[in-house]
Amino acid sequence: MKVAVTVNGTKQEHEVEPRTLLVHYLREVVGLTGTNIGCDTSSCGACTVLLDGQSVKSCTVLAVQADGAEITTIEGLASDGQLHPMQEAFRQHHGLQCGYCTPGMVMAAVSLLDENPAPTEAEVREGLEGNLCRCTGYHNIVKAVLAAAEGAAS
Amino acid sequence: MIPAKFDYVRAGSAAEAIAALGEHGDEAKLLAGGHSLLPLMKLRLATPAVLVDVGRLDDLRYIRDAGDQIAIGALTRHHDLETSDLLAEQCPMLRHVAHLVGDPQVRHRGTIGGSLAHADPASDLPAAVLALGGTLVARGPDGEREIAATEFFTGFLESALAGDELLTEIRVPKVPGAGWSYQKFNRRAQDWAIVGVAAVRNGTTGVALVNMGTTPLRATAVEEALAGGASAAEAAERADEGTEPTADLNASEEYRRHLARVLTRRALEEAGA
């Protein structure tokens, strides 16, 4: 089955088996390994990417379902050697330790601010409900997202 | 984890989807958002030979004013529901319940039609539609028929839909001023309800239970007690009457019965019954 998608602004076209999951397509066929697989059971959010601008768990989407869509992965956020403001906020506020959850966490946070540019702390915590972190205790992740929201507003 | 092999058919219209179901019979399954079906397929608990993808039927993705009802296309996503101004005005409970489903990523993909057709007793939207007294519209080779939500759930993960029928629309009454409550009890973020209770007070009071048996259920004993003049506290004592909750890692049968009574009392009090 043919899949044609735009990943981080670049057109991609491949022949894939219908059962190929989007996360495997991105990692193994397109070769973008920034998107992690944590649980494989739709729980952890490590595999979060943007599908037509909205966060999705790419382990729970078939590549063929994404045919024709625009996909953004963590590799697509930085531009001209400049980190995306959300990445910069995670760095500034120490929003990561081992970093395994981080690509998914950052993508979920980007989608969250897109839908709600000025969230409260509670809204950030709730909005990142689909992403698990085993290291940070979330506190600094929440701080980073709030800082990114403030930065975007000022 | 990768699903077993299947053939993939992308339906370009509802008619094409129905024809594909007719052609492939029991071998085929519809794919909407995939957020119930794909996890099952990855675990090989479901191994359909053919997947008929209805995810692109955008003409079945709408939330419309339909007189004294709201009509919702089956392919409408949870995120569309949780952000709908029409629902905020006319049926705020449904909007609120959609917001409590899973997490944002799940709500970006999952559909109300998929949630109802999947008929999981642990799901939130079926209970909300039951308590509201909604109606479901199914389309098959011979046209459309309406199914009352109370007649829709027939067994564990089983519905009144025939093998070649597509759920196309969900209708709920407009209840702008009605008291309502949705009590979802769980212990972890993004989790399913261990027990849930939906209550809507619109003249009479509709009460539905999550995870208290093999199907989403109406709490008929509670509804009868209220109609007979019982107080909220009295009626709630009957919440588990006639139910057959199961025991699992989260709760024993007795604990589920207890939760049903406590959550029903809270729901009725919040709904002002």
Ligand SMILES: Cc1cc2nc3c(=O)[nH]c(=O)nc-3n(C[C@H](O)[C@H](O)[C@H](O)COP(=O)(O)OP(=O)(O)OC[C@H]3O[C@@H](n4cnc5c(N)ncnc54)[C@H](O)[C@@H]3O)c2cc1C
């Ligand atoms: C991590 C996670 C957490 C979740 N948490 C919750 C939760 O807290 N509460 C909750 O209620 N749900 C929860 N869900 C389930 C989610 O709401 C699903 O989206 C929903 O149950 C199914 O909708 P879908 O569109 O994804 O259906 P699919 O998975 O595509 O389909 C489900 C079933 O319905 C059938 N079907 C789909 N559409 C139609 C149609 N139009 N006509 C006839 N048959 C159809 C399919 O053939 C399949 O058998 C969760 C899911 C995940 C992955």
Ligand code: FES
């Ligand atoms: S790998 Fe997709 S949610 Fe964990």
Ligand code: FES
């Ligand atoms: S930083 Fe290690 S899992 Fe989040």
